[in-house]
Amino acid sequence: AQSVTQPDIHITVSEGASLELRCNYSYGATPYLFWYVQSPGQGLQLLLKYFSGDTLVQGIKGFEAEFKRSQSSFNLRKPSVHWSDAAEYFCAVGDLGGADGLTFGKGTHLIIQP
Amino acid sequence: DAGVIQSPRHEVTEMGQEVTLRCKPISGHNSLFWYRQTMMRGLELLIYFNNNVPIDDSGMPEDRFSAKMPNASFSTLKIQPSEPRDSAVYFCASKDRPNTEAFFGQGTRLTVV
Numbered sequence: 001a002q003s004v005t006q007p008d009i010h011i012t013v014s015e016g017a018s019l020e021l022r023c024n025y026s027y028g029a030t031p032y033l034f035w036y037v038q039s040p041g042q043g044l045q046l047l048l049k050y051f052s053g054d055t056l057v058q059g060i061k062g063f064e065a066e067f068k069r070s071q072s073s074f075n076l077r078k079p080s081v082h083w084s085d086a087a088e089y090f091c092a093v094g095d096l097g098g099a100d101g102l103t104f105g106k107g108t109h110l111i112i113q114p
Numbered sequence: 115d116a117g118v119i120q121s122p123r124h125e126v127t128e129m130g131q132e133v134t135l136r137c138k139p140i141s142g143h144n145s146l147f148w149y150r151q152t153m154m155r156g157l158e159l160l161i162y163f164n165n166n167v168p169i170d171d172s173g174m175p176e177d178r179f180s181a182k183m184p185n186a187s188f189s190t191l192k193i194q195p196s197e198p199r200d201s202a203v204y205f206c207a208s209k210d211r212p213n214t215e216a217f218f219g220q221g222t223r224l225t226v227v
Contacts (some may be wrong), residue, residue, distance in 0.1 A: 032213060043118070043205060043218035051213065090157065100145055100212055101170060104157040 002027040004093050006105035013081050014113045021076040021108050023091030033074040034092040034102065035065055044090065060110065061085070086112045118219035120206050126225045132194040135222045138187055139208030147216060148181055148191050149205040157205070163189065196226045 003026045013019050025031060032051045036044040043091060049060025055067040065076045088109050092102040119138040127133050131180040139146050147162040161171040166183045174181070180198070193200055203223050207216035 004142045033190075034215060036218075041220075044207075045218075049215050059175070094213070096151040099165065100148060100209075101159040101162050102171075102216065106156040 002031070002093050002095065002103045004091050004103055004105035006089075006091055006108050007035060008108045009106070010111065010114055012111040015083055016080050019076075019078045019081045019110070021089050021091075021110070023074045023076065024072050025074065025091075025093045026072065027093055027095075029095060031093045031095070032105070033065075033067060033093070034061065035063070035074075035076050036090045036104075037091060038060075038088040038090065038107075040087075047076070047089075069089045081110075081112055083112045083114070086110055118206055118208055120204075120222050122222060123220065124225075126135055126224045126227065127196055129226055130195045131226075132192065133196045133200075133224060133226075135191040135204050135206075135224070137189045137191070137206030137219060139189070139206070140210070140217055141187065143208035143210045143217070144169035145209045145212070145216075146183060146187065146189050147207040148189070149207065149210075151203040151205060151221070160191070166223050179185075190197055193224075196224075198226045 005024045034049045035047040040046050047063050048057050050057050050067045058064050063078050067074050088107045089108045091105040094102045116174045138206050144165050148160040151157045160173045161181045163183045181191045203221045205221045207218045209216045
């Protein structure tokens, strides 16, 4: 069965500093990968996705992620965070060509310090 | 498009009562998903439909839970009878084709007292 691990439950970053959120997946076939963001009381909004091709993908709000097959990782990065980036971030994996539901990690809560 | 619409946004009910959550997917999307979010278990896929047909309901926790999709623009998730441990945020999501991203509604926060 596929699984997603986000090892950091909480991360605190100063405004303007760089950010990296970790995501590791366990999956036997070809995965497709997502990062979603959830603001308090809201649904999940897609930040970016990876299906194939270039392993560095660009998303909305200045986020990017890099797929590393050898490390089974799909870490999310942003060079300079803004206070509005404070939210819960979820990594998810799906089965390319197979069952259609996504498996989510437990999430990382991002706190921005002024 | 207004996105995925869920109702109600909040529901408080007493243990033993029937609860019905509703979802309207994005027009033209033919896959619909129900997820449950709790602090302990995170986001769990309960069931999903393709072209109104349930494909995988292995995530439905027990027989008290049921889901229907009578047409392409409406789905319900019913809990009968409800229990306090069912308290969670329930999300509906839809997508227009396989191997693409799902679009999420704003969720229904259910509290069973």
